[in-house]
Amino acid sequence: MTAAGTPASAFADTTAPATLFDVVAASGAATIAVIGLVKNAGKTTVVNALMDNVPLRFGLTSLGLDGERTDHLTGLDKPRIVPPRGTLIATTVGSLDRSHYTMEQLERLPFHTSLGNVVIGRAVGDRAVEISGPTTLAEVAATAARLHAHGARLVLVDGAINRLGSASPRVCDAVIMATGGLVADTLEETVEITLATLEMLTLPAVDPESRSLVSPQTLSGGRAVAVDEHGRLSTLDLDTIVGEGVRVAREVERRATKVLFVGGALTQEFADDFSRTLPPLYSVTVVVRDATVLILTPTTVARFRRRGIDLRVLTPLRVLAVTANPYRFPQPYNPRLFFGAIADAVGDRAPVFDVVHGLAAVPDGAAAGSPTTSPPPTPRTV
Amino acid sequence: MIVRPYGDTRDDGMMQFSFTLPIAYSVKAADVGKQFVEKLGFRDVGVAECKAIDPEFTFYVAYGRTETGIDPDKVKGDYLEVEAMDYYAINAFIKEHLGRKLSVVGAAIESDAHTVGIDAILNMKGFAGNYGFERYPEMEVVNMGSQIPCEQLLRTALDRHADAILVSQIVTQKNIHVQNLTKMIELLEAEGVRERFVLVVGGPRINNAFAKELGYDAGFGLRTTPVEVASFLAQEVARRAKNTAKAT
Numbered sequence: 001m002t003a004a005g006t007p008a009s010a011f012a013d014t015t016a017p018a019t020l021f022d023v024v025a026a027s028g029a030a031t032i033a034v035i036g037l038v039k040n041a042g043k044t045t046v047v048n049a050l051m052d053n054v055p056l057r058f059g060l061t062s063l064g065l066d067g068e069r070t071d072h073l074t075g076l077d078k079p080r081i082v083p084p085r086g087t088l089i090a091t092t093v094g095s096l097d098r099s100h101y102t103m104e105q106l107e108r109l110p111f112h113t114s115l116g117n118v119v120i121g122r123a124v125g126d127r128a129v130e131i132s133g134p135t136t137l138a139e140v141a142a143t144a145a146r147l148h149a150h151g152a153r154l155v156l157v158d159g160a161i162n163r164l165g166s167a168s169p170r171v172c173d174a175v176i177m178a179t180g181g182l183v184a185d186t187l188e189e190t191v192e193i194t195l196a197t198l199e200m201l202t203l204p205a206v207d208p209e210s211r212s213l214v215s216p217q218t219l220s221g222g223r224a225v226a227v228d229e230h231g232r233l234s235t236l237d238l239d240t241i242v243g244e245g246v247r248v249a250r251e252v253e254r255r256a257t258k259v260l261f262v263g264g265a266l267t268q269e270f271a272d273d274f275s276r277t278l279p280p281l282y283s284v285t286v287v288v289r290d291a292t293v294l295i296l297t298p299t300t301v302a303r304f305r306r307r308g309i310d311l312r313v314l315t316p317l318r319v320l321a322v323t324a325n326p327y328r329f330p331q332p333y334n335p336r337l338f339f340g341a342i343a344d345a346v347g348d349r350a351p352v353f354d355v356v357h358g359l360a361a362v363p364d365g366a367a368a369g370s371p372t373t374s375p376p377p378t379p380r381t382v
Numbered sequence: 383m384i385v386r387p388y389g390d391t392r393d394d395g396m397m398q399f400s401f402t403l404p405i406a407y408s409v410k411a412a413d414v415g416k417q418f419v420e421k422l423g424f425r426d427v428g429v430a431e432c433k434a435i436d437p438e439f440t441f442y443v444a445y446g447r448t449e450t451g452i453d454p455d456k457v458k459g460d461y462l463e464v465e466a467m468d469y470y471a472i473n474a475f476i477k478e479h480l481g482r483k484l485s486v487v488g489a490a491i492e493s494d495a496h497t498v499g500i501d502a503i504l505n506m507k508g509f510a511g512n513y514g515f516e517r518y519p520e521m522e523v524v525n526m527g528s529q530i531p532c533e534q535l536l537r538t539a540l541d542r543h544a545d546a547i548l549v550s551q552i553v554t555q556k557n558i559h560v561q562n563l564t565k566m567i568e569l570l571e572a573e574g575v576r577e578r579f580v581l582v583v584g585g586p587r588i589n590n591a592f593a594k595e596l597g598y599d600a601g602f603g604l605r606t607t608p609v610e611v612a613s614f615l616a617q618e619v620a621r622r623a624k625n626t627a628k629a630t
Contacts, residue, residue, distance in 0.1 A: 039560060065595035072592045073553065073560065092594070094460060112621075114590045114600045115460060132594050136576050160597055163564050165571045240540070240573060243533045265572030269533050293572035295532075295565060 018362045020046070020176075020353040021053040023321050024154075029174035031144045032320065033166040035159040037197055040071070041180035042325030042356075044079045047158050049355040051084055058083070059152025061090035061133035061143050064160025065115075067099065068130050074329075085125030088152045090143045092116050095130035103129075106150055111139045120146055131158060141171045167201065168292040169315045176321050177201065177350075181328030181338060191345045194322070196298035198349055202319055203301070206287045206312040210259050214314075219263030219289070224248065226257040240264055245273025252284055259285045261314075268296040275307050283308035290315045322352045324359075335359065384451035395448040397424070402441050407434035415442040424448055460591035462600055467613045469513055476520035479620035483522045486515055486615065487539045488548030489530035492562040497528045499584055500550040503608045512607040521612070532566045539579060545619045546580040548611070549598070553587045560596070567597040580618050582611065 024032065036043040044066045051058050060083055067081035083089055089103070094115025096103070103121035111118040111134035118134050120143075134143055144155045157166050159178075167175040179194040181187075205211070213233060218225055224236040234255060241248050242265055252260055266288050278284070286304075288294060290313050294301070304311050326338035335357040343352040348363035389396025399419060405411060412432045419427045424446025431443035467475060476484050488500050502509035504525040506516040515523045524542055526535065539547050549566055553559040563583060570576040583593050584602040593601025600614055 063597065065591055068591070072589065072595070073587070094591075098460065098591075114462060114594045114598070116463065132591075135594065135597055135599060137571050138577065160595055161560055161564050163568055163597065165568050165597075168571075240537075242569070242573065243537050264574060265569050267533055267569065269531060292568075295569050295572060 018351070019053075019360060020321055020323065020351075020355055021050065023351055023353075023362075024050060024176075025054050025056070027174055027320050029154065029172075029318070029320070030148065031155040031157065031172040032174045032176060033157045033159060033172040034176045034178060035164055035167050036178040036180070037162060037194065038180060038183045039073070039161045040076070040078075040182050040327065041162075041178040042323060042327065043159050043178045044081060045325065046176060046178055046323050046355055047156050048079060048081060050156060051087060054154070056153040057086060057088070057151060059088040059090070059144065059147030059150070059155035060131060060158070061118075061140065061147065061155070062131040062158035062160070063133060063137075063140055063163065063166045064158065065095070065130070065132040066158045067095075067128060076329075080128040081131055082126065082128050083123035085123060087123040088120060088147050088150050089123050089129065089131060090118055090120045090133050090147055091129065091131045092118055092133070095132045099128060099130040101127060101129040107146060109134070109139075109143060109146060111135070111143070118143060120150060133157070137165050137168060137171055140166060144171065164197075164201070164292050167317055169290050169317065174318045174320045175201065176323060177319055178323045178325065179342060180325035181333050187333065187338065187341055191341050193298060194342055195345045196302065198319065198322060198346060200294055200298040200301050201291045201317050202349065203291050203311055203313050203316065205316045206259070206285065206314060210285070210287070211314060213259075214261050219261055223263045225261040225263075226252060226255050227259040227261070228256045229258050241270060242267055243269065245270040246277045249274045249277035253279060253282065257284055259287060261287045262293075263289065265293050265295050268300060271296050271300050271304065275304065275309060278307075278309070281308065283310070285310045285312055287312045287314060289313070291317050319350050322346055322350050324352055324354045325356070326354070383455070384453050386451045387448060389445075389447075393451075395450075397446055397448060399444045399446065400442065401444075402435065402439055404438060405440055406438050407432070407440045411440045415440070415444055419444050419446050422446075423450075460589055460594075462590055462614060464610075464614045464617055467609070467616070469518070469609060469612075472609070472612045472616050473518055473520040475616050475620070476518075479616075480520075480623060483520055484546070484615060484619055485522045485542055485544045486546045486548060487524045487526065487535065487542055487544040488550065489526035489535050490528040490550040491530050491532055491535060491566060493529065493558060494551050494562065495528045496550070496552050499552075499586075500525060500528075500548065503548065503550075503584065503606070503611055508608050510605075510607050512609050514608045515612060518612065532562070532569050535566070536569055536573065536575075540575070544579060546582060546615050549581070549583045551583065551585045551588075553585055563596050563598075580615060580622070582615070584611070 034043045092115040105121040107120040109118040113135050147155045183190040224241050324339045324342040326333040326335045339354045339359045343361035351362040386393045386395045387397045412429045416427050416429050427446040429444045435441045505514040508514035515521045581598045582600050583598040586604050588601040588603050590601045
């Protein structure tokens with residue numbers, strides 16, 4: 001990894017300064033989840049910039065709560081959300097009430113939240129609204145489908161705090177990952193966590209041969225299925241592997257398992273117990289549904305690999321871009337310095353953007369075929 | 383409709399203040415207090431009480447009149463829409479609408495060592511003259527205590543076929559506390575069991591909107607009594623049971 005603090009030279013000479021808006025417009029994605037590595041990573045700013053600069057009819061909802069005046073926890077100002085006129089928005093009755101927003105309501109969804117039911121309506125433009133969608137991922141997926149049915153070309157799902165869940169292929173078909181100065185105490189650590197999380201989110205798919213061995217049904221209800229070197233399948237006698245790292249490791253060894261499919265969550269505790277109990281030099285491929293079921297420190301993935309445990313996914317995530325927000329409390333990083341450090345570390349894994357300061361680092365071929373003439377981001381004046 | 387503070391007559395705008403200034407009591411102390419209240423924007427200020435409570439501190443009781451009013455209908459919050467019930471009504475409600483005991487598992491999770499919040503709600507003796515859940519004949523309660531890993535809380539909730547999971551957390555500005563709370567949600571989602579439980583978060587800095595932001599079904603803050611949480615749980619679990627019955 002490049003040392004933190006390297007001046008932003010690697011990207012300054014980029015000849016094709018594609019913007020995040022080009023990348024998104026060219027992606028063909030129908031639903032994009034904007035996730036953040038930390039609270040105040042800049043998710044909402046990215047959502048705002050997209051709505052202002054990409055000429056598509058947007059649908060907008062949130063897994064959390066966005067657009068409120070001040071942050072409940074820190075008391076700091078939060079970015080307001082002023083969806084362009086005609087944007088389809090899904091938010092709760094309570095949020096509409098709190099932000100004194102009236103809109104033409106198109107549908108009342110049966111999703112109950114602590115702020116009342118979720119409703120879909122058409123944005124009136126020029127006014128700020130608080131966006132808070134449904135509570136569960138299944139409901140967010142259903143809400144996105146309804147937004148599409150009402151005519152949204154591209155649905156944006158604003159994330160919640162540091163949750164990665166909305167990046168699940170159950171919810172969206174592409175992801176924008178927002179990182180920021182608040183991720184860790186030092187720039188070096190922030191870069192390290194950003195890179196590790198990106199690598200975790202973009203874990204490769206299992207080979208098609210192994211994949212064909214299991215169906216989603218086999219893995220329902222968080223079960224685990226072991227495959228030995230002769231391709232024989234056996235289901236582990238466990239309702240869930242959560243908290244069963246030691247037992248699963250012993251079973252893996254006993255059954256001479258080559259590939260282990262996991263239907264539910266893979267937690268830090270499991271990872272620790274599993275890798276500790278497995279005999280040294282035993283190599284096994286562990287396959288999870290998708291990267292959002294990994295409830296662990298991202299650096300664990302690399303530790304697994306070194307230990308001979310190859311972590312794979314059934315459905316890979318498509319990370320369109322990483323956004324970098326130099327904000328930090330009390331003193332923000334120098335935007336170019338912060339951006340340079342993130343962009344250097346990410347390298348050609350994904351394009352990196354700072355939509356506020358207009359910085360871009362696009363690896364060759366990442367935004368192939370996209371025009372590079374779109375206007376610079378308009379600064380928001382709210 | 384605009385309302386103003388009520389003193390002797392409607393809309394007279396009279397308010398009473400009590401405060402302490404870090405000044406020694408002297409002949410001019412009363413005027414210092416009076417002018418301070420006037421600086422706040424109040425008129426017709428009278429100082430009723432002005433006393434030394436220490437060689438360097440003076441305590442005041444003062445009155446003043448305000449023109450400011452407020453329209454209660456325009457105040458929008460993030461309050462839970464729950465019908466308030468008492469201990470007996472809740473037990474009867476559970477019996478009638480669920481026909482079985484309501485099962486609750488609660489804990490202060492991960493690094494949090496504070497049990498005062500979860501105990502106030504769950505312990506039999508309760509809090510502020512309110513019995514805790516353990517006293518409710520129609521509830522089955524497991525209070526796991528503090529520093530419980532999310533994994534363990536999930537396992538217990540699954541084993542006990544819990545209707546509700548209560549998570550207690552002292553949230554500070556440090557990210558770790560928020561991340562403990564989101565970890566629980568991510569774990570439930572990854573396991574595919576999020577819909578099975580009513581998920582409640584409680585703590586001194588928690589409110590309902592923040593609970594929504596975190597991904598919980600309800601949030602309870604300071605001064606919450608067991609009967610408020612129980613009212614919500616009984617009604618929410620019954621509502622879900624009804625929806626499930628309708629769907630099948």
